[in-house]
Amino acid sequence: MSAVVDEHDHHADDHHDHGPAKGLLRWVITTNHKDIGTLYLLFALAMFFVGGAMAMVIRAELFEPGLQFVDPAFFNSMTTMHALVMVFGAVMPAFVGLANWQIPLMIGAADMALPRMNNMSFWMLVAGVLLLASTLFMEGGAPNGGWTLYPPLVLQPITVGKALPFAIFSVHLLGISSIMGAINIIATIFNMRAPSMKMMDMPLFVWTWLITAFLLIAVMPVFAGAVTMLLTDKFFHTSFFNAAGGGDPVLYEHIFWFFGHPEVYIMILPTFGVASTIIPVFARKPLFGYASMVWATGSIAFLSFIVWAHHMFTVGLPLAGELYFMYATMIIAVPTGVKVFNWTATMWKGAMTFETPMLFSIAFVVLFTMGGFTGLMMSIAPADFQYHDTYFIVAHFHYTLVPASVFILMAAGYFWLPKWTGHMYNEKIGQLHFWISVVSVNVLFFPQHFLGLAGMPRRIPDYAVQFADWNMISSVGGFIFGASQLLFLYIVIDTIRGGTGEKVSDEVWEDAAKHSLEWTLPSPLPYHTWTTPPSVVPTEHVLDSH
Amino acid sequence: MNDFVGKKNLKLARTLLLVAVAMFGFGYALVPLYDVLCEWKWIERNRPDDIKKVPEVAYKVDMEREISVEFMTILNESTPMEFRAEKRQLKVHPGQYYTVNFYAENKSDKEMQARAIASFSPAVISSYFEKIECFCFSEQTFKPREAKTLPMRFVINPEIPEQYKTITLSYTFFDNTEKSVKK
DSSP states (O other): OOOOOOGGGGGOOSTTOOOOOSSTHHHHHOOOHHHHHHHHHHHHHHHHHHHHHHHHHHHHHTTSSSOOSSOHHHHHHHHHHHHHIIIIIIIHHHHHHHHHHHHHHHHTOSSOSSHHHHHHHHHHHHHHHHHHHHGGGSTTOSOOSTTTTOTTGGGSHHHHTTTHHHHHHHHHHHHHHHHHHHHHHHHHHHHSSOTTOOGGGSOHHHHHHHHHHHHHHHHHHHHHHHHHHHHHHHHSOOOSSOGGGTOOHHHHHHHHHHHHHHHHHHHHHHHHHHHHHHHHHHHTSOOTTHHHHHHHHHHHHHHTTSOGGGGOGGGTOOHHHHHHHHHHHHHTHHHHHHHHHHHHHHHTTOOOOOOHHHHHHHHHHHHHHHHHHHHHHHHSHHHHHHHTTBHHHHHHHHHHIIIIIIHHHHHHHHHHHHHHHSBOOOHHHHHHHHHHHHHHHHHHHHHHHHHHHTTOBSSOSSOOGGGHHHHHHHHHHHHHHHHHHHHHHHHHHHHHTTTTSOBOOSSOSTTGGGTOGGGGSOSSOOSSOOSSOOSSOOOGGGGGGO | OOHHHHHHHHHHHHHHHHHHHHHHHHHHHHHHHHHHHHHSTTOOOOOGGGSOBOOOOOOOOOTTOOEEEEEEEEEOTTOOEEEEESOSEEEEOTTOEEEEEEEEEEOSSSOEEEEEEEEEESGGGGGTEEEEEEGGGSOEEEOTTOEEEEEEEEEEOTTSOTTOOEEEEEEEEEEOTTSOOOO
């Protein structure tokens, strides 16, 4: 059934519809969900290049055995900061940016539920990341004990320098920012939906973000608590993790990973949501198994709370613990498998076309599955003793983050930029960007599986000569992948400034309006949308389960 | 957005904020929870306070078996001490009592409170390693530049499973002068 949408909404030219404020101050004081979404996305893109530059330093140093460019302490700062910047500065804010743009559009809301808090979340994020970045210029350098900030290593003078308290306060700010963002998203989804949209009519992107927002509220405070304990252990003579005072460093690992495992799903669930949005449009079929997708997302979120110690199989867990966490972790493969099969079934016998967003989405399905399989390998506790802290784990989580989350963020950019700006991106350069990225990302990360299995430890600036060949190949892949992302930057800027000059239709993609509400609005999107909610919502995306 | 939705939003936001604050508290609640869970029978954790002082009882000495016990001494960079075992290794029979002396010296000009923390490898044998006397049972006070000989008397319970032939026992001395260690 196709959407019948109230035509009046397209021309909401009453006095409420004023445009943005003039001048640069608009971006500072804005409470408009589209403006804030843009700020989040541009900030995330900038941080993607900052974090990427750090990755280039790492790959340059690892190009050959021996120490060439940087000293080991700085190298360790780079691995630590690369992770923190990419997780908290790039991937998470990018998805919050997408949520800001898309959730109100997809559920027929005029704006986010709490627009002023929305503005505050963004600027607090900027403050947090700047505080983190400032540690790079401090005496003793940026934190270099790994992004997990394990004590006692991270508390030792040689590792912390002066940076630790700044890094911890930065984590506090980032945590508060994420929690405010999550509260806003939940309130928007619960209270601002178009009256005709039931929960099980919501696009899957909205569902995955709803569940992600609950994860954020549940675990970001726990992480804030853990780093606060680090802070008081270091400066206020508490002994949470100090063995001499009756504490236990392993306790930190338990608290950290109680946050850390849901955290990795915070970065992947919205990815699933975007993939479930894009694939049906280009397969020209409704999403296969909508209800099972919703339940699978919920199950994955629930399971994420009870598997944390699979990150710590080697700390000396009791046998019963090893077995429990091993089996619980393996169960996650079931709902994740449901999702992969549903995406495949959505494409099955579909009238597929392969525009850039679809290419990135298909690559996501294939390469994320590979990352999932290596995860399954590591869930086997006795085998994990071999893989633990080697390049195998590095390969695993980069497969689930780069050709998964990052590829889907690229796909989302190609998919929605024409709608947001009203301009078509350059499809030729988009395809070029895709093919270079998908080849180089595999050249970059696939050899790291071999390095890990051969025993190369992670977080080292120098290594035994037997690892030289694969490291060189990996670095070459890394340089090509890094450079090819400049194409994406070019396309984004070019599209904003007019793109191919081709005027895009309201739907942009063929029959997209059957799938989701935003395609029924004009292109480019007016500054204010859905000032009166739509009376009928498209339900194509849920057809298959009805 | 009308007033009704605005109120609903604020109410939901407040509730969610409370959840976030409660989860911050839950993070701290994990600390005692961790200790409680580790008391469970099936969780055998190697922790300093598990290693309790036991009375000296006569075991039947198993002269057939010989276990090699290695002693390691560790100092962090922030602990101004010299610390070593007088014997690095000892061949012992399960059931027989032995005394090993450790040498510790305060290299600073300040009085120092220090605490030695034990760690076993493999961790599971800690319940068979019975200490009758140990400097690790309590905090040690060192006067400026004071040197001490610290005894440790132990027995390995003859019930220790067959497969353990080498045990490593390491002690780390922590400078606790500035930390409150009231338990």
